[in-house]
Amino acid sequence: MVENSAKKVELVNLSKTFITSTRGKVHAVQNVNLTINPGEFVTLLGPSGCGKTTLLRMIAGFEMPSDGHIMIDDDDVISKTPDKRDLGMVFQNYALFPHLNVFNNIAYGLKIQKLTKEEMEKRVLDGLKIVQMDDFAERVPAQMSGGQQQRVALVRALVLHPGVLLFDEPLSNLDAKLRLHMRDEIRRIQKEIGITSIYVTHDQSEAMAMSDKIVILKDGIVQQVGNPQEIYQHPANEFVANFIGKANILEGKIVAKEKEKVTIDIDKAEYVVKTKTRWNVGDSVKIVVRPEAIEIGKEDMTGTVVKTIYMGVSQDYWINFQGKELEVSDYNPSAKQIFAEGGPISFGFKEKSLHILEPEA
Amino acid sequence: MQESQNALYSEDSNFKRYFKQLKFSLRDPVLMVSVISVTIIVALFIVIPLFSILRESVEESGKFTLQSYFAIFRSSYDLEIIWNTIKLGIVVASLGTAVAFLFAYATTYLKIPNKKFFKVLSILPMISPPFVISLAAILLFGRSGLITYKLFGVRNDIYGFWGLALTQVLSFFPIGYLMLTNLLQNIDPSVEEAAQALGSNQSRVFRTVTIPLMLPGLANAALLIFIQSLADFGNAIVIGGNFTTMAVQIYQQGIGSYDMQGATALAVVLLMISVLAFYLQNSVIGKKSYITVTGKASKQRVLNANKKVTIPVYVVCMAISVTVVSMYLLVPYGAFVRLWGVDFSFTTRWITYVFTIGMRYIKDTTVLAAMATPISAIMGIVAAYLIVRKEFPGKKALEWSILMAIALPGTVLGLGYVLTYNTPPLILTGTGFILVVALVIRSMPIGTRSAIAALKQIDPSIEEAASICGAGSHKVFLSVTIPLIRPVFFSGLVYSFIRGMTLVSTIIFLVSARWQMLTVAIMNQVDQGLYGAANAYCLVLIAIVGGVMLLMSLFVRTLGINLNEGY
Numbered sequence: 001m002v003e004n005s006a007k008k009v010e011l012v013n014l015s016k017t018f019i020t021s022t023r024g025k026v027h028a029v030q031n032v033n034l035t036i037n038p039g040e041f042v043t044l045l046g047p048s049g050c051g052k053t054t055l056l057r058m059i060a061g062f063e064m065p066s067d068g069h070i071m072i073d074d075d076d077v078i079s080k081t082p083d084k085r086d087l088g089m090v091f092q093n094y095a096l097f098p099h100l101n102v103f104n105n106i107a108y109g110l111k112i113q114k115l116t117k118e119e120m121e122k123r124v125l126d127g128l129k130i131v132q133m134d135d136f137a138e139r140v141p142a143q144m145s146g147g148q149q150q151r152v153a154l155v156r157a158l159v160l161h162p163g164v165l166l167f168d169e170p171l172s173n174l175d176a177k178l179r180l181h182m183r184d185e186i187r188r189i190q191k192e193i194g195i196t197s198i199y200v201t202h203d204q205s206e207a208m209a210m211s212d213k214i215v216i217l218k219d220g221i222v223q224q225v226g227n228p229q230e231i232y233q234h235p236a237n238e239f240v241a242n243f244i245g246k247a248n249i250l251e252g253k254i255v256a257k258e259k260e261k262v263t264i265d266i267d268k269a270e271y272v273v274k275t276k277t278r279w280n281v282g283d284s285v286k287i288v289v290r291p292e293a294i295e296i297g298k299e300d301m302t303g304t305v306v307k308t309i310y311m312g313v314s315q316d317y318w319i320n321f322q323g324k325e326l327e328v329s330d331y332n333p334s335a336k337q338i339f340a341e342g343g344p345i346s347f348g349f350k351e352k353s354l355h356i357l358e359p360e361a
Numbered sequence: 362m363q364e365s366q367n368a369l370y371s372e373d374s375n376f377k378r379y380f381k382q383l384k385f386s387l388r389d390p391v392l393m394v395s396v397i398s399v400t401i402i403v404a405l406f407i408v409i410p411l412f413s414i415l416r417e418s419v420e421e422s423g424k425f426t427l428q429s430y431f432a433i434f435r436s437s438y439d440l441e442i443i444w445n446t447i448k449l450g451i452v453v454a455s456l457g458t459a460v461a462f463l464f465a466y467a468t469t470y471l472k473i474p475n476k477k478f479f480k481v482l483s484i485l486p487m488i489s490p491p492f493v494i495s496l497a498a499i500l501l502f503g504r505s506g507l508i509t510y511k512l513f514g515v516r517n518d519i520y521g522f523w524g525l526a527l528t529q530v531l532s533f534f535p536i537g538y539l540m541l542t543n544l545l546q547n548i549d550p551s552v553e554e555a556a557q558a559l560g561s562n563q564s565r566v567f568r569t570v571t572i573p574l575m576l577p578g579l580a581n582a583a584l585l586i587f588i589q590s591l592a593d594f595g596n597a598i599v600i601g602g603n604f605t606t607m608a609v610q611i612y613q614q615g616i617g618s619y620d621m622q623g624a625t626a627l628a629v630v631l632l633m634i635s636v637l638a639f640y641l642q643n644s645v646i647g648k649k650s651y652i653t654v655t656g657k658a659s660k661q662r663v664l665n666a667n668k669k670v671t672i673p674v675y676v677v678c679m680a681i682s683v684t685v686v687s688m689y690l691l692v693p694y695g696a697f698v699r700l701w702g703v704d705f706s707f708t709t710r711w712i713t714y715v716f717t718i719g720m721r722y723i724k725d726t727t728v729l730a731a732m733a734t735p736i737s738a739i740m741g742i743v744a745a746y747l748i749v750r751k752e753f754p755g756k757k758a759l760e761w762s763i764l765m766a767i768a769l770p771g772t773v774l775g776l777g778y779v780l781t782y783n784t785p786p787l788i789l790t791g792t793g794f795i796l797v798v799a800l801v802i803r804s805m806p807i808g809t810r811s812a813i814a815a816l817k818q819i820d821p822s823i824e825e826a827a828s829i830c831g832a833g834s835h836k837v838f839l840s841v842t843i844p845l846i847r848p849v850f851f852s853g854l855v856y857s858f859i860r861g862m863t864l865v866s867t868i869i870f871l872v873s874a875r876w877q878m879l880t881v882a883i884m885n886q887v888d889q890g891l892y893g894a895a896n897a898y899c900l901v902l903i904a905i906v907g908g909v910m911l912l913m914s915l916f917v918r919t920l921g922i923n924l925n926e927g928y
Contacts, residue, residue: 060829061828079384081833083830083833087829
């Protein structure tokens with residue numbers, strides 16, 4: 001339905017400082033550098049107050065950056081008002097015009113573009129078809145459910161063929177089941193059209209399921225940029241490791257090194273792990289161990305079971321090990337022995353799933 | 362590296378930050394033009410006139426002096442006037458709030474008949490010229506009064522404190538009524554039901570739950586009425602007699618005796634009392650409210666049908682309503698009576714008089730009010746839109762100036778205009794232009810306040826969505842903002858027109874041989890004791906206002922707009 005007009009977005013040293021009466025100076029966004037390629041689906045992910053929405057609103061043109069540049073297809077748009085930036089946006093609260101029906105909501109921007117009546121009708125109705133809402137053209141927003149409203153809002157943004165599509169937590173007001181359905185639908189349409197998309201969310205599973213690239217933010221600072229697999233398997237720091245999925249952080253020592261490989265010692269068991277960092281023998285390192293990267297029954301080390309829960313797909317254990325509580329997911333439990341609470345348990349790590357955190361700057 | 366970057370931009374000087382914000386705000390030319398024009402209008406016609414008053418009051422042949430203030434506090438006459446004003450304000454505020462609460466409670470909590478009648482009736486004084494009630498009070502209770510003289514044969518002197526207090530209570534309680542009704546409707550009935558479930562009987566619930574919940578609201582209403590009473594010029598000059606208030610004294614001293622220094626000093630004192638009350642109302646008490654004003658309570662209230670309560674309340678409300686109605690009926694009656702108190706025979710001479718000699722007053726007033734109406738309504742919404750939705754330097758000051766103008770007594774503003782625009786560089790007194798300005802400035806701030814409240818209820822992302830769709834800020838304003846708050850816009854139009862037709866205080870300083878206003882004509886007739894002509898003028902005025910309101914409501918209905926709607 002849409003010819004590909006996807007644009008590139010570049011953020012250069014982008015910063016935003018608020019002055020508040022209660023907390024003084026707040027650095028909402030700090031020195032963000034980011035390139036979003038044409039057609040890419042990029043998620044800005046982080047806990048509330050991490051600056052992701054501020055970042056999106058600066059790209060949209062609603063907020064003024066304190067510093068830096070926003071380039072859309074190599075054109076600095078800082079001095080442009082939102083209506084001149086060639087963007088589409090889907091809001092958390094749908095933001096449909098309550099006084100207009102679905103047709104006129106979608107046609108709002110097309111009228112400004114002065115399209116012919118036929119072209120306008122065609123685009124609106126084609127758009128409604130994409131979200132399977134052909135029969136809703138005459139409805140007003142108050143007569144529709146949240147999911148339907150959000151679909152109309154999506155179409156309203158799409159029919160303008162914008163260079164970049166922005167999403168501000170569009171699914172957070174929908175119930176869980178609808179959320180899953182909508183996220184697949186948004187991703188499907190986005191792939192079909194190939195439109196550059198920037199998607200803000202605090203829901204990590206949403207980010208994992210939809211994104212080509214995830215940008216993790218905390219306190220206005222970019223923590224890591226990468227595809228879902230990189231982010232999960234090679235988190236840049238403890239925050240990212242804990243924010244995406246569950247993580248046990250263990251301490252170890254480098255005992256030997258080769259090219260791009262080191263041998264680490266975790267409580268007298270040795271593992272060979274890939275790393276790009278130049279470590280020296282004797283360095284202390286932090287290791288991210290996902291719950292499923294711990295193998296129950298392996299005789300590398302022993303601990304005490306503090307708590308265990310049967311989850312169906314897995315048997316989850318909390319193991320007291322060296323004064324820390326390790327979280328373990330043992331998959332396919334029906335075929336295995338289950339260890340009782342209070343009793344001893346032996347385990348080890350799956351070598352390929354270990355990840356050494358980079359030293360903190 | 363992160364640290365050094367931090368240092369780089371946290372060292373932005375305030376000036377640089379200000380300049381950046383300015384550049385960002387003004388990248389949109391439409392926004393820039395509206396910010397600048399609203400600012401200029403507010404500066405020229407609110408801030409500068411007030412500043413002129415302040416300067417005049419402390420300047421004596423080019424030197425700073427507090428002489429005029431000392432003079433006020435040394436003169437027992439001036440002190441008496443200040444005390445009069447405050448005393449009147451307190452009495453009117455207490456009585457007015459009590460009446461307002463009675464009506465509000467009766468119409469929202471009690472099972473009584475004729476509620477619609479009470480509602481309409483309590484709105485009536487808001488849309489009539491300020492001295493219809495005082496005029497009627499004179500006709501009823503004055504020296505030749507229908508009740509006092511005709512019925513009881515007493516030559517009663519209505520002029521003075523109690524006459525004025527009576528007319529002010531009847532004129533101003535509707536404002537309190539509207540406000541308290543709104544608050545009472547927003548008390549969630551389940552709070553009271555909870556108290557009942559815990560074992561309270563109805564009177565205990567009323568004393569321990571309803572009243573405490575209403576206290577901030579009651580204080581708020583009382584302050585609102587207090588401010589109205591302070592600023593009231595029309596009633597005070599007609600029925601005050603020897604009981605002089607500050608608003609009247611400012612006019613008489615400034616225009617009558619041309620003692621500008623005395624008048625301005627008094628104006629500053631009045632302004633300070635008024636602004637202080639306004640500040641208390643908005644900041645201290647306003648924030649204490651327990652009741653959220655966002656949306657109505659979800660449940661329907663079970664109305665109290667206890668006869669021990671409903672019957673006395675009904676009787677009192679009915680008595681007050683009948684008094685008000687009969688007062689309003691006196692005006693058309695008085696317009697057709699040869700000489701009030703002496704010769705009650707029918708005549709059309711006053712009506713003929715009004716439509717011949719008085720025609721230009723009617724025409725001038727209607728033309729000026731009609732000009733001021735759209736300007737005021739649109740500017741009110743534009744200003745509210747800028748204040749709620751946009752960021753620009755000086756926004757707080759702009760907001761404060763406009764809202765403070767609500768508390769600005771009309772006489773003070775009128776005096777400011779005389780002082781500022783009687784002399785070069787800008788001579789405006791005597792022109793129709795300054796009259797239109799006065800009418801606009803007297804009604805716009807109220808429009809701004811209600812539009813601010815309405816805009817705050819609307820999710821800003823709806824406007825942002827329009828802007829992302831490619832609409833420039835003027836397009837967003839016209840195609841989204843105005844339609845979303847159109848009830849406020851239309852009420853703003855109606856309010857501005859009524860206000861324009863009925864304003865006395867400010868324009869009495871500004872009328873000239875070239876431009877005359879109806880209200881001033883009415884005042885002059887009353888002053889000369891020509892009640893027939895005064896009544897005829899009032900009748901015409903009410904007819905015009907009523908006619909325009911009717912037309913407007915027909916227009917709004919054909920557009921299919923419900924003025925009570927909300928999104």
